[in-house]
Amino acid sequence: MFYLQGDIDEDAVFNQIAQDSGEVIINWKGVTSINSCGVRNWVNFIKTMSDRTIYYIECPPLVVKQMNMIPSFLGTATVYSVYVPYVCDNCDTEKLVLVTAEKFGSVEETIQCDKCQSPEMELDGHPKHYFTFGRAK
Amino acid sequence: MSTAPKFDPNANDQLICGLFSKKEAAQMIAEGGTHIHSTTMGYRDEMARFSNALLNEKNPEPHPWQLLTNCREVTLGSSGERYKLIKRATVDMGIFSRRGYSEKVECVMEELITNGIYHAYVNADGSNKYRRDSSVKLEDQETLTVRYGATQEGIFISVEDKGGRLTLEDIGSAFYRCYYNPDNQIVDDEQGSGLGLYMVFDLVTHFRVDVFPGQRTVVSCWIAGRRIAHPSIFSFNFFKRGA
Secondary structure, three states: OEEEEEEEEOOOOHHHHHHOOOOOEEEEEEEEEOHHHHHHHHHHHHHHHOOEEEEEEOOOHHHHHHHHHOHHHHHOOEEEEEEEEEEEOOOOOOOEEEEEEHHHHHHHEEOOOOOOOOOEEOOOOOOHHOOHHHHHH | OOOOOOOHHHHHEEEEOOOOOHHHHHHHHHHHOEEEOOOOOOOHHHHHHHHHHHOOOOOOOOOOHHHOOOHHHHEEEEEHHHHHHHHHHHHHOOOOOHHHHHHHHHHHHHHHHHHHHHHHHHOOOEEOOOOOOOOEEEHHOOEEEEEEEEEOEEEEEEEOOOOOOOOOOHHHHHOOOOOOOOHHHHOOOOOOHHHOOOOOOOOOOEEEEEEEEOOOEEEEEEEOOOOOOOOEEEEEEEEEEEO
16 A cells, blocks of 8 residues: 655655556545646556556545546546545534545535534535546546 | 637627536637626626626726735745745635635645746747746746735635736636546646646636736636535636736
């Protein structure tokens, strides 16, 4: 498994991933930002891996946004799990909930806030749009 | 692959109102559309009315959201300063702790600043003066002006360069390619593929470009707050001025 960390930008290099053989699992949890140069780097890299079995796991919202905006960001990979962002308008608390692929179509639009117990902690965005990447595959 | 529509420079300066997706708007822009408002209010929409009024004036004034009294203005002189500036802006605007919102704002600011640094200035042969993979110290006459401000309703960001090179045709072509040819979004072109501008347009609520050819370009955006933002409500405005 490969853990990507920090900023994905013009300086990002992914060669180490290509050196590993077999199935590739990429954990995106540690990625803090992605700019257009980073997107370009990643898409060009993932194209060279089209004959491999790749899984994306623990994709934070900023990675999900890229997968939705830039379909080729996903390449031939399968998304196994993503973090879904929730916001409580009552106490401003934010929470990321890890959701696996089998639940992409049935994600809760509201959950209970752990901090203020409000039952109206809302999904930050539109569920239909958040999982656009799933429909593109 | 979808073929880009023919760009019509005479389509300029017409206000188009309706309820569109950004993908549909991209097609209109690629055809030469300059003022596109997606709204449930049609031509009665406040922003659309404002754009319409601006169209009838020689020197358009800022949109209302560009007149924030608490707007900050920062001069940026090198590529290395941008990350510090972006972090400072999210703190100044009080959104540092709002992860989802701050990620969006950081992405928009970074792409606008990066475009300003690397694509606003050219050599005599028309090639970009600065390479994307290089650290850049801008000359005094090239510095960028970054403005930002926040209200309860949303966030305003603008980046002004002193190149004045951005064209509607370039924007339309990039948007069209990114929305209609997703497998061809990434173009390995040192001149820039417009991917950053597409990302900005896709993320923001209102997107406005003012170009003073050969003098300066101002790209300004409004990002509506979470409770207000709706993907169907957005606008695109392109003003070519002083031509």
